[in-house]
Amino acid sequence: MTDLVPDRWLTFDGLANARDVGGLPLTGGGRVRPGVLLRTESLEGLTPGDVARLTGDLGVVQVLDLRKDEELLVHGAGALHAAGVTVHRLSFIPESGRGLPEIDGDTDPMVAHYLAYLGDRSDNVVDGVRRIAALDDGATVVHCAAGKDRTGVLVALALSAAGVPRDEVVADYALSASRIEALFRRWTTASGDPMPAAEEVDRHRPRAKVMDAFLGLLDERYDGPVGWLREHGLTDDELARLRSRLRDEDAF
Template sequence: MTDRWIELDGLVNMRDLGGLPTRDGGSTTPGRLIRSDNLQDLSEADVSRLVDELGVSDVVDLRTGAELHIEGPGPLRRVEALTHHHHSLIDERRSSETVEDLGERALPWRDDDPVRDAGFWAAHYLGYLAKRPEAVAAALEVVAEARGAVVVHCAAGKDRTGTVVAMALDVAGVPHDEIVADYVLTAERIDRIIARLAPRESYGAALAKQKPEDQLPRAESIEAILAAVRDGWGGADGWLRAHGWSEADVERLRTRLTT
């Protein structure tokens, strides 16, 4: 699976979701869905490779408005050919607050969180589906409708990205053990991910108070998402139908990822 890594100068956790087996004997199509850590540090060569070589047409940013404000626009924002979509998986709306007021309180890296074990992250992921279903569905709609490759990213490319990717792959018919294997693959890069985020204003203070193992992707966390969606709706396709998608919409996403 590690040959799916996309090596660029300005990030450490990008990989193509193509080449994964599906339950019907097929496989996911390369160049359709790419998962990544944040895109703030891309070089000009990185941008050229993503747009000109890999055919990226759309970017789905799952970070909060506070993160976007603090970190500022990345280099891809200057590429007019790309379409950018912001679908935060964290509800940060407060009637009396602006994005500027939210600060670290709106971020998922707060230093007052409990111990980050597999159960903690599983609860986080289930919270994305329960509290921000419209954002999850909207992110998947971008994947279904894009003319080229879609990059889905958050900060580390692990939790929010992992949740959306797991849903997409479940719709595509990828077996759960393969979805889990892709999720935990981020563990190979976790030290480099933390090193990227630690100097950044949005994440450094909180990460300094955590242990690296707090951020490790554990199989049980993503398994909880897949089990909940299977038991509650018969799978990610059923979850999407319960949240307003038609069967044709679901099939469009499935076809986009597998043909």
């Protein structure tokens, strides 16, 4: 597995868990194109300087917001929306009536939550992948609240479909574990609440085994992430477009 180098992290005053997936290797050679797909937590803390960098240097032209309506009402749409960047609302969780699918008792319960995104909001999941593929130019920001679970699932599907090896997809997902404490410090500073106990912070860290198990179940049930996407409406043309969009031709 290729080392996940620190320079994929993006540093902003108002974000703690932001990175570019560009640079990840592709099966058969080449790398994911940088400056196409960025993943972050929610965007309400962005400073004017952050917005200028995202829309200027990084060329962000669309945002995929995976949060529930309730989260939007509490925290707002974020400063990129206020700056005129197109925001697509693609909630992965129903506002009510959510049920978790059954999984093997030895499997981490978070896997059921990830499967529920696909079961409850399959149209939004596929639309997220489709919108990443559809841009002719510019970058997409994908975010939820913390940038690890809903964002992790969508990015894992897109990377898998583009041809990133499984171990690299899992490692990119788990990379957010190093930023959970910083996220909590940002949230508690804003709210005035005390930092939670260390064990509570640790409970929220993404674990590689969760994503590995989730993708493994897609292998068993749908012949992999690509099989799931195809079964739920992604066309061969759209899949080819995604791969072309994420492939860095200069890396061969």
